[in-house]
Amino acid sequence: MKTIRTGVVGVGHMGINHARIYGEIAGSSLAAVYDADGAAAAAAAAKYHTRAAGSLEEFASLVDAATICTPTVTHHEIGRTLLAMGKHLLIEKPIADTPARAHELSELAAANSCVLQVGHVERFNPVLHALEAQLQNPRFLEVTRLSPYPNRSTDIGVVLDMMIHDIEIILHLVRSPILSMDPVGISVLGRGEDIANVRFRFENGCVANLTASRISQDRVRKIRVFQENAYLSLDYKNQSGYLLRLARDDERASSGIGKLIGLATDSKIVTDFSGRRIVREPVEVEKGEPLKIELESFVRCAREGLKPRVTGQAAANALGIALDITRRIEEADPRNAPTHTT
Numbered sequence: 001m002k003t004i005r006t007g008v009v010g011v012g013h014m015g016i017n018h019a020r021i022y023g024e025i026a027g028s029s030l031a032a033v034y035d036a037d038g039a040a041a042a043a044a045a046a047k048y049h050t051r052a053a054g055s056l057e058e059f060a061s062l063v064d065a066a067t068i069c070t071p072t073v074t075h076h077e078i079g080r081t082l083l084a085m086g087k088h089l090l091i092e093k094p095i096a097d098t099p100a101r102a103h104e105l106s107e108l109a110a111a112n113s114c115v116l117q118v119g120h121v122e123r124f125n126p127v128l129h130a131l132e133a134q135l136q137n138p139r140f141l142e143v144t145r146l147s148p149y150p151n152r153s154t155d156i157g158v159v160l161d162m163m164i165h166d167i168e169i170i171l172h173l174v175r176s177p178i179l180s181m182d183p184v185g186i187s188v189l190g191r192g193e194d195i196a197n198v199r200f201r202f203e204n205g206c207v208a209n210l211t212a213s214r215i216s217q218d219r220v221r222k223i224r225v226f227q228e229n230a231y232l233s234l235d236y237k238n239q240s241g242y243l244l245r246l247a248r249d250d251e252r253a254s255s256g257i258g259k260l261i262g263l264a265t266d267s268k269i270v271t272d273f274s275g276r277r278i279v280r281e282p283v284e285v286e287k288g289e290p291l292k293i294e295l296e297s298f299v300r301c302a303r304e305g306l307k308p309r310v311t312g313q314a315a316a317n318a319l320g321i322a323l324d325i326t327r328r329i330e331e332a333d334p335r336n337a338p339t340h341t342t
Helices: 015-022 038-047 056-062 072-084 099-111 126-134 158-174 249-254 290-304 312-332
Strands: 004-009 028-034 065-068 088-092 116-119 138-146 178-186 195-202 207-213 220-227 230-235 240-246 263-265 268-273 276-282
Touching (some): 004 015, 004 056, 015 028, 015 290, 028 038, 028 056, 065 072, 065 290, 072 088, 072 099, 088 290, 116 290, 126 230, 158 178, 158 195, 158 207, 158 220, 195 312
Parallel strands (some): 065 088, 088 116, 138 207
Antiparallel strands (some): 138 220, 178 195, 230 240, 268 276
């Protein structure tokens, strides 16, 4: 297997985990790290037995592919520099601070035959793979993402920090143009919104309701999908879930359903709901570390020239919607209303 030289720009909260995994996965050799904070770079290099580059240019000379884990406002400048030098990139979400800069990065990657992947890590959660295997024309989706107040990403609101994951996933699952969206949000501890909700209506009739909050004592990451004759509930955090569906004729005949009402059999529970037989069964999830799966996929794409699962274009689309939601929330904030003097 061909091994490529990998590296990380920005070894803070997220970047240090990228460095760890690059040193563990097949096909990757962690060749360098770089951080504007030289002491942080040196500490990461010592911990993971690699080299701390003294400049971005030196870093680029040492790697074939890299992750950018710096503040969002720096993604465009750093990404443009590395792509111009022919480096494959995984840029942590959001891809950039404006859609125009996101599209520019995507175009530059194509012009230089570089892989550009964006770190929407939830797309690599085994739960999503399990969901897609069961998905059939979703009609309503309910997505909840809650966390305690973070010690990072406080320069952006909860929509760009957390909800953007679910926006990208919803676009991927529904695959229909957005007809309308109705966002609301408020600030609690920070300047930007700390809790937000948005309801999307799509041209194909599907509705999606997304809630994100970073003012919570609990960590919750769940998606619920309602489709014809079935309901799926999946937990990203615990990598588990279940399916409710109408019982098939063969299940009624073979299971002696009259005796199994409310009882479990072969990991299934059959209940009688208004005269209809409903089966509850677990969704099989092959558990794994999403970030490791994501980086393994990126390394494979960079090594073999494959199209990444989350492209720059897909990330730019999600960013544009997230920024629109943020703008509408800001415009509705009474703190931003003009003051009237007499």
